[in-house]
Amino acid sequence: MLALVISLLAAFCCAASARPSPTYPLNTFFGEDDSPEVRSAAIKRLLEVFGMEEPPHIQGRKQPPQYMLDLYNTVADVDGVTKDPDLLEGNIVRSFFDKLRSEQVEYKFNLSTVATTEKVLTAELHLFKLRPQATLAFNRHHFCQVSVYQLLDTSRVNNTKERKLLSSRLIPVHSTGWEVFTITQAVRSWMSDESSNLGLQVVVRTLGGNQVDMKLIRFASGRNHHQSKQPMLVLFTDDGRQSTALESQDPSDSIATASLLEAVMSGSPSRSARSLDNGEEDDESSSSCQRLPLYVDFEEIGWSGWIVSPRGYNAYHCKGSCPFPLGQSMRATNHATVQSIINALKLIKSVETPCCVPDKLFSINLLYFDDEENVVLKQYNDMVAGSCGCH
Missing domain, CATH: 2.60.120.970 (Jelly Rolls)
Incomplete structure (x- = not known):
């Protein structure tokens, strides 16, 4: 689900917030050149991610029950991210x-x-x-x-x-x-x-x-x-929604990966030299796979009238290359390592380099009014990229 949100938002924005923290880019959520049709389609798709066909229509600003506010603060942090998935009964x-x-x-x-x-x-x-x-x-x-x-x-x-x-x-x-x-x-x-x-x-x-x-x-x-x-x-x-399980890498995988990389590099000195000639290591720290901010501002979207908390949240997104050889900082799977080796040795021309994607996802909690002005606390799985890796 997170991939759908990221692909949707990345097409129209560069992580904006009307009240961002210092780490959030100061862009607007929708660009000036976005047509009403594009904006409408984006909002509709985002509503589907949140399990709705249309945003609730609320007349005036209502006061939610204190019990619901306290419950939200118990299960979620200031950005709505779930503190502990076992705190809430159901979702x-x-x-x-x-x-x-x-x-x-x-x-x-x-x-x-x-x-x-x-x-x-x-x-x-x-x-x-x-x-x-x-x-x-x-x-x-x-x-x-x-x-x-x-x-x-x-x-x-x-x-x-x-x-x-x-x-x-x-x-x-x-x-x-x-x-x-x-x-x-x-x-x-x-x-x-x-x-x-x-x-x-x-x-x-x-x-x-x-x-x-x-x-x-x-x-x-x-x-x-x-x-x-x-x-x-x-x-x-x-409601039966299940979270996508993203398993963290086993530490033993890193040891096996390191040994395999040493064998490949020692047998192919010319390929290592070409990597240095291309300057791949000079900018590795800035272009390699990493997690970057992607702030979704509900007021910017026009949802502040019915959403109580949070005002927005940082979904984050993964960006960068997965260059050969893949180090431990890349959080690469064994499969990604093998794919990287095949690509580097040009053993199969159609094999690309591994992709930089989320390898840990967190849920967020939304406190909002529905069409009947009931207050709802809903937990949405796989909405925040917790970390990134090469897969």
Whole structure:
């Protein structure tokens, strides 16, 4: 996938950024001579790399949930590069706000933006518990039992209860803050049958089993409280995308390569002399295979309205020659070394020199709003060239 991005961007730009670090070239992302058709085709191809047909249309600047911001900062560095691939469960995390916006303790979430092919790993209901109103009735109670039920359609299935228990636990009566309940079973059933999504219901009881007046134990609602405290469903999924495995070179390969090169060079002094005559070693440090910056600026592309973080990222690209003989700094594979030898000895005329390509790729994380204004954290594999080598 990275090769597609690099080939696309290299055709129109030389790594630009409106706010680049000192190591980034100060070019614009699109050149002045690029036609609207070329620009449109480039943007469309880049959207395909990010798994989209069109960029989301967002009205005004929205504030993403703090939970999603914190999650992004946990799994990604300042440029969006994944810190540790094992930190995130799956490769997509979505947050949904309650659509009912009811004052009652019933919640419903629209999951239409989730592809049916995605595997639901974990679903969490996040509720913000408010401080209880002062009441003598609860002075002697320190804990209450909060239960989350899935609402069921009793008209479709005979002898079925009106609701199904999903999660239940004790929480302190006088506490305040976020409470998280696992509701994975319900979301999986909704994904298999969208019409079964009738919502959730929360019931609070005393330790003796008596139902509590919700005016006493209160959770923030979407109607009467700030957006930062609204009920939220957080969904962790995996869409099955796999990373391209680029194996690093075995140290033993370098030893075998060095021995082979010494044998070839000792048997062909004239070929070594021609290399020096052509000045190949004089500029080897500047023209040999190396990793160079390739900054993708989302504001320059026109995506800053829907992308929360990062503002851009350095994809890097590999450039330079892979001259004979290939040293350890070239990170060459055994195959590339053999190909280099065949090319240098002109044993087969059609064999070219090895190519300078990425031999290690990293993923990036994108935090953005979708068309339904849900905030999505998505991990994209093979987006950053971690190192380059001759292959």
